[in-house]
Amino acid sequence: MPRTNVSVAQITRAGIAPPDETNGDSANNHVVSNNGRVVLLIRNSGTTVARTVTFRFPVLIDGQSVIPKAVSIPTSASRYFGPFPVDTYGARLQVDVDNAELKLTAFGI
Template identity: 70%
Template sequence: MPRTAVPLTQITRAGVAPPTETDGDPANNHVVSNNGRVVLLVRNSGSTTARTLTLRVRGTVDGQSVAPRTVSVPQSASRYVGPFPTDSYGAQLEVDVDNAELKLTALAI
């Protein structure tokens, strides 16, 4: 199945309402339109364990694939992650979650 899209909210000087979170989908994972100025707000809604967000990095170094970047989100905590340069992460940022307890919000600055 295709990755689940996370809507991107553009931050403006006029202000925007907080967007609705996207529930983590560990079966299909996620994709976010990336202009190089995207920040993810990742919230762990669980109260028992840390969860892991994985960001797919594009390209190779010396012919070897670059390892994905992982971010641990502590139990009942949130993390802002980004920005993601398009030359490393692409115009479509691929985001994997290890559990549906992770909630995602994508913001463009």
């Protein structure tokens, strides 16, 4: 199945209301439109175990895939990630989650 899209909320000087979170989809994972100025807020809504988010690199080096970057998010914690350079992460940022307890929000800056 295709990856679940995470909409990007553009931050403006006039301000924006907090956008809705996207529930983690560990079966299909996620994709975010990336122009190099995207920041992700990822929240672990769980209270018993740390969860892992993984950022994939769509590039090959000498025909070999680059090992994805995995980051652990502690229980009941939130982390901001980004920005993601397009030449490294691609125009379609691929984000994998290990559980639906991870909640994703994307912001354009």
